[in-house]
Amino acid sequence: MSSRILIFDCGSQFTQLIARRVREAHVYCEIHPPTRSLAWIREWQPTGIILSGGPNSVTDEGAPTFDRAILDVAPILGVCYGMQWIAHMEGARLVGSGKREYGRAEVVVEEAAGLWAGFSPSERTQVWMSHADHVDSVPVGYVRTASSADNPVVGFRHESKPIHAIQFHAEVAHTVRGADIIGNFLFEVCAAKPDWTPGSFIDMELAKVRETVGTAHVICGLSGGVDSSVAAALVHRAIGDQLTCIFVDTGLLRLHEREQVERTFRQHMGIKLVTVRAEERFLGALAGVDDPEEKRRIIGHTFIDVFEEAAAREGKDAAFLVQGTLYPDVIESFSPKGGPSATIKTHHNVGGLKPDMKFKLIEPLRELFKDEVRNVGRSLGLPEEVVGRHPFPGPGLAIRVLGAVGEREVDTLRRADAIYLEEIRAAGLYDDIWQAFAVFLPIRSVGVMGDGRTYEHVIALRAVTSRDGMTADWFAFPAEVLARMSNRIINEVPGVNRVVYDVSSKPPATIEWE
DSSP states (O other): OOOEEEEEOOSOTTHHHHHHHHHHTTOEEEEEOTTOOHHHHHHHOOSEEEEOOOSSOTTSTTOOOOOGGGGGTSOEEEETHHHHHHHHHTTOOEEEEEEEEEEEEEEEESOOSGGGTTSOTTOEEEEEEEEEEEESSOOTTEEEEEEESSOSOSEEEESSSSEEEESSOTTSTTSTTHHHHHHIIIIIISOOOOOOOHHHHHHHHHHHHHHHHTTOOEEEEEOSSHHHHHHHHHHHHHHGGGEEEEEEEOSOSOTTHHHHHHIIIIIISOOOEEEEEOHHHHHHHHTTOOOHHHHHHHHHHHHHHHHHHHHHHTTOOOOEEEOOOOHHHHHHTSOTTTSSSOOOOOOTTTTSSOTTOSOEEEOTTTTOOHHHHHHHHHHTTOOHHHHTSOOOOTTGGGGTBOSSOOHHHHHHHHHHHHHHHHHHHHTTOGGGOSEEEEEEEEEEEEEEETTEEEEEEEEEEEEEEOSSSSSBEEOOOOHHHHHHHHHHHHHHSTTEEEEEEOOOOBTTSOSSOO
16 A cells, blocks of 8 residues: 555544544554554554544553654644643643543634645534543644634644644544544645555455465365455465365354355355364363353364364365454454553454464454455455355354353254344345344243243344444334344244343443353
């Protein structure tokens, strides 16, 4: 890419949204921790740098900070905490308000140029605030560009250098013209080129895979989900028959999953596919385990064992393992001190792999968000029934059975989940939903069936809308659709007498329950 933006995560819950907005403008970007050295930053050669928000005061002990020389490396946009850090470094006074300003606010544009190009002079626009400290006056050598009734300085810029700052979060949807502001930074301030497209990504990754692999043999852990399917198609285009896809039936898959994967990849795509039946092995390893992190570790390690054995049976010494790891997987699996954000959960294909495995990893989608993966899949010619599928976790139904995992619990969940998805499709709502699935709860409830008392299991239903999986809202089903789902599950799935619907958003909840 000719343009790339470096985003420093200072701890904001919205940092990933900054990356999304930059990518949506077709400019490549990466999120990195503030611990990167000045030498590393210069070597990375950013077209522009964005300093995110964060929960700290810049004067707090251990608060994120940078070498002041970063201000001369590339054009900079400071957002919230990033603005306060720039102001502090440049000698301005920060004021602690004693309480946090959180929510919608109206700001007045005082300079309709640069970051505010396309706005009208004195235009009032809605933004989203989330801060305690504020800048009392602009630093020497800077010009105020926006203000509000509660804050004298909501935006400023350097008189001659490409340094801009805003107190609010332009990246969130509640900032009405946030996309315009970020776009102005990219194209007016940084002169970035919008060359981050599915086609450019595919060309870049094909060359990278060929150079990395050479003549070696490669295996891919194919789950049938969007991520592993697109990763497999991309690597297959790069190296052809050097790739063997191994599909492992873990006993933790959706109804008829194995048959669908075999049909798609063998018959329609011509990819060499080896199916391994390992249901007893996985369920045996998971017996009695109820901790979700331990489930992920066991599944990740067992996957590697199965891959190694399958590759050996094929008579080929595979050197590389392809995985469909995505950027959100990476972000959620590391901590803010050594990585971009708080560790939410270990993804089995990021933190759950065996440290002594013999394979070197190829993760061609590691820098993509889900919607970008779908677009790459379409560009590669994958059928919509694969590309448009709802996300499915690598550990499968194991993390949708809360508590210990057994064959009976998994079978109950699988049948309930199939009915749920069938009704969603029948209602014409599948494409309106980012992800929908059923969850087996580790509780029983009293019910009445056929004039008799029952004491059976509870199924929870989850459906969310989202752009990228980083934030999500629960989907508002019509009442009659929920009623039909509940009625069918209770009547058609033995052992279930109650169905509940999850109305939690992310944050504070995650999309998956474990």
